[in-house]
Amino acid sequence: MTLEPMPLAWLGLTLLAYLGSRWLYRRTRIYVLSPLILVPALLLAIAAPLHTRYAEYSADTHWLMAVLGPVTVAFAVPIWQQRALLVRHWAALLLGMLAGSLASMLSSWWLARWLALDPAVALSLVPRSITTPFAMPLARDLGGVPEMTAVFVMFTGVFGAMLGGVLLRWLPLRSPLARGALFGVGAHGAGVSRAQEVGREEGTVAGLVMVLTGLLNLFAAPVLERFF
Amino acid sequence: MxxxxxxxxxxxxxxxxxxxxxxxxxxxxxxxxxxxxxxxxxxxxxxxxxxxxxxxxxxxxxxxxxxxxxxxxxxxxxxxxxxYGALVRQQGLRILLVIAISTVVVMLVTAFTVDAVFRWRMRRDT
Structure with a gap:
C-alpha cells in the first residue's frame, strides 16, 4: 500500500510535520518534540503500517537532501566570522578535534566489531559523530551505507545533546573552549544548539568545531579508506 | 515593502x-x-x-x-x-550501545584534550 494517488503526499507530510514540530519545540523546549525526533517518529508511524519502502518515500523528497550541499557552502560564513578565535586557539582546537575524531572512529569501529555487528553497519558507524552533510559522503568513501550513517548520526546527536549537559556538571573543565568543543565534536548540530543554551562562547566554539571536524574527517578519507 | x-x-x-x-x-x-x-x-x-x-x-x-x-x-x-526493519530487530540494541559508549568516549577525550592544551598555554603565557 502506498499514498500513490496523491502526488507529493510524502513531501507535503514531511514539510507539515517539520513546521508543526518546530513550532511546538520552540514553545515548549521539550526535547522529544524537536524536529529531529518528532518528525521521523511521526512519518515512520504513518509509513510503516502502509508498508511504504524508502524508495517510494524518497521519490518525493530526495531533493530536500540535495540542499545539504548548499548548506555545506553556507558554513563558510561562520568560519570566516570566527577566524580570530580560530587563529588564537588553533592548537587547542585542532588537537581536540583530532583526538576526538580518532576516539570516535576507533571506539565506534572496535565496539561494533566486538559486538559482532555486520561489517556494513560497522563501517556506517565510523563517521557517526560528524555532521550529516559530511558524514554521508564519508560513509560512501569508506564503503558504508550513507543513509544508515544518517540514522546513526541522528541518534548520536540526540544522545550527545542530552548526555553533554550531564557531563558538564561533573567534569572540571576550565574553558568555554573545552565545553564548546565537547558538544561540537561529540554531538554535531544537535550539540551546537545545546551548547548555545550553555553559553554564547560555547555555542560559537561548538559550531566552528563541528564544521571543521567534518572537513578534517572528509579530507582524511583517503587515509581512512586504507585503514578500515 | x-x-x-x-x-x-x-x-x-x-x-x-x-x-x-x-x-x-x-x-x-x-x-x-x-x-x-x-x-x-x-x-x-x-x-x-x-x-x-x-x-x-x-x-x-x-x-x-x-x-x-x-x-x-x-x-x-x-x-x-x-x-531496515530486520536490522533494527537483530542489531538495534547493540548499535545503540556502540553509539552511547562511543559518544561518552569522544566527549571526554575532546574536552580534556582542549582543556589540557588551553591550560598549558595559559601557564606558558603568564
Whole structure:
C-alpha cells in the first residue's frame, strides 16, 4: 500500500510535520518534540503500517537532501566570522578535534566489531559523530551505507545533546573552549544548539568545531579508506 | 515593502549559495577530485571572502536560513529506517550501545584534550 494517488503526499507530510514540530519545540523546549525526533517518529508511524519502502518515500523528497550541499557552502560564513578565535586557539582546537575524531572512529569501529555487528553497519558507524552533510559522503568513501550513517548520526546527536549537559556538571573543565568543543565534536548540530543554551562562547566554539571536524574527517578519507 | 525586500534578499543570497555549490560540484568533477561539491563550494566562498569579493554580512540571511533549517534537509535520509526493519530487530540494541559508549568516549577525550592544551598555554603565557 502506498499514498500513490496523491502526488507529493510524502513531501507535503514531511514539510507539515517539520513546521508543526518546530513550532511546538520552540514553545515548549521539550526535547522529544524537536524536529529531529518528532518528525521521523511521526512519518515512520504513518509509513510503516502502509508498508511504504524508502524508495517510494524518497521519490518525493530526495531533493530536500540535495540542499545539504548548499548548506555545506553556507558554513563558510561562520568560519570566516570566527577566524580570530580560530587563529588564537588553533592548537587547542585542532588537537581536540583530532583526538576526538580518532576516539570516535576507533571506539565506534572496535565496539561494533566486538559486538559482532555486520561489517556494513560497522563501517556506517565510523563517521557517526560528524555532521550529516559530511558524514554521508564519508560513509560512501569508506564503503558504508550513507543513509544508515544518517540514522546513526541522528541518534548520536540526540544522545550527545542530552548526555553533554550531564557531563558538564561533573567534569572540571576550565574553558568555554573545552565545553564548546565537547558538544561540537561529540554531538554535531544537535550539540551546537545545546551548547548555545550553555553559553554564547560555547555555542560559537561548538559550531566552528563541528564544521571543521567534518572537513578534517572528509579530507582524511583517503587515509581512512586504507585503514578500515 | 520591507518584508518583501527581505524576502527578495534571502532568495538572492540563497541563489548565490546554490550557484557556489553547483560550481563546486562541477569543478570537483572536471578535475576528478574525490571531494563533495559542497566542500569545494565552501572553499570557494572562503576565497571570495578573503579576496574581499563579498562580506559575510552579504550572505548572512541566506546562510542563516539554510543552517537554521538544516534538520529538514536530513530528515528524508532518516526514513531509510523503513528498509531496515530486520536490522533494527537483530542489531538495534547493540548499535545503540556502540553509539552511547562511543559518544561518552569522544566527549571526554575532546574536552580534556582542549582543556589540557588551553591550560598549558595559559601557564606558558603568564
Amino acid at each position: 520591507k518584508a518583501l525586500n527581505r524576502y527578495a534578499r534571502a532568495v538572492a543570497e540563497l541563489l548565490v549559495l546554490f550557484a557556489l555549490y553547483a560550481l563546486g560540484t562541477w569543478l570537483a568533477q572536471a578535475l576528478g577530485w574525490p571531494i563533495p561539491g559542497g566542500v569545494v563550494g565552501l572553499a570557494l566562498l572562503l576565497l571570495v571572502f578573503a579576496l574581499n569579493g563579498l562580506k559575510p554580512a552579504h550572505l548572512q540571511l541566506g546562510a542563516g536560513l539554510l543552517m537554521a533549517e538544516m534538520l529538514l534537509f536530513f530528515i528524508p535520509a532518516l526514513m531509510s529506517l523503513l528498509d
